[in-house]
Amino acid sequence: xxxxxxxxxxxxxxxEESEVEVEEFHDPHQKKLTEDYVQRQxxxxxxxxxxxxxxxxxxxxETEPTAAPAYDAGEVEVMDLLxxxxxPQDHSELNTIEHQSVEKMGDHLESATIVGxxxxxxxx
Numbered sequence: 001x002x003x004x005x006x007x008x009x010x011x012x013x014x015x016e017e018s019e020v021e022v023e024e025f026h027d028p029h030q031k032k033l034t035e036d037y038v039q040r041q042x043x044x045x046x047x048x049x050x051x052x053x054x055x056x057x058x059x060x061x062e063t064e065p066t067a068a069p070a071y072d073a074g075e076v077e078v079m080d081l082l083x084x085x086x087x088p089q090d091h092s093e094l095n096t097i098e099h100q101s102v103e104k105m106g107d108h109l110e111s112a113t114i115v116g117x118x119x120x121x122x123x124x
């Protein structure tokens with residue numbers, strides 16, 4: 001015991017209980033579970049070794065090529081897939097606005113303020 005604990009013991013009126021040692025819990029089934037696990041692992045290992053040591057070799061059958069189904073049309077042109085009314089469209093220019101002049105765009109930045117920079121040029 002430390003010095004502080006001895007002082008507490010001298011000046012305290014209650015008698016403190018001595019420290020109780022806590023016993024660690026031991027599962028009564030742990031041994032049987034461990035043995036079962038070892039047996040299962042050993043049976044898996046034995047089966048794998050028997051398979052490796054066996055003289056019988058499993059022969060893979062080569063797959064036979066299957067004929068094309070009767071509905072296969074063969075080579076087809078792209079234009080054959082489109083209907084007569086439908087023409088191919090170019091979507092690369094979609095939502096593109098072209099301005100003829102900068103003046104017609106308006107002065108939407110005229111009221112913008114400069115933040116964090118000097119509003120005029122600086123000469124050295």
